[in-house]
Amino acid sequence: MKAMQLLCLVMVVLLLAAAPALAQAPTSATFSGAGVGAGLGAAITILGAGWGFGRIGAAALESMARQPEIAGRIQTAMIVIAALLEGATFFALIVCMIMQGKATF
Numbered sequence: 001m002k003a004m005q006l007l008c009l010v011m012v013v014l015l016l017a018a019a020p021a022l023a024q025a026p027t028s029a030t031f032s033g034a035g036v037g038a039g040l041g042a043a044i045t046i047l048g049a050g051w052g053f054g055r056i057g058a059a060a061l062e063s064m065a066r067q068p069e070i071a072g073r074i075q076t077a078m079i080v081i082a083a084l085l086e087g088a089t090f091f092a093l094i095v096c097m098i099m100q101g102k103a104t105f
Contacts, residue, residue, distance in 0.1 A: 038100035042093055049089040056081055 060078040064071040 035100050038096040041096040041099070045089055045092040045096065049085060052085050053082060056085070 056078055060074050063074045067074075
């Protein structure tokens with residue numbers, strides 16, 4: 001219950017802090033929420049990646065503590081999984097930048 005209250009408080013503060021940025025006159029003729037959507041998408045992506053890296057590290061350290069004789073294989077597997085997670089995170093961030101319209105490739 002406390003986690004839900006904290007999440008709601010964070011969302012309220014985030015939305016109130018974004019209000020001054022949205023109060024400026026748009027530079028183009030029309031304003032779409034692509035920038036806000038891209039920012040929120042990037043934030044969710046980074047939060048998910050951080051959570052994933054934490055879970056990978058915790059599971060690997062627990063496995064190494066239980067079976068120290070195969071710590072090298074566990075560490076190699078952990079690095080491969082972390083690299084895959086990082087690649088997916090970068091892909092999601094690039095999609096967010098393209099969706100915003102600031103980056104053209």
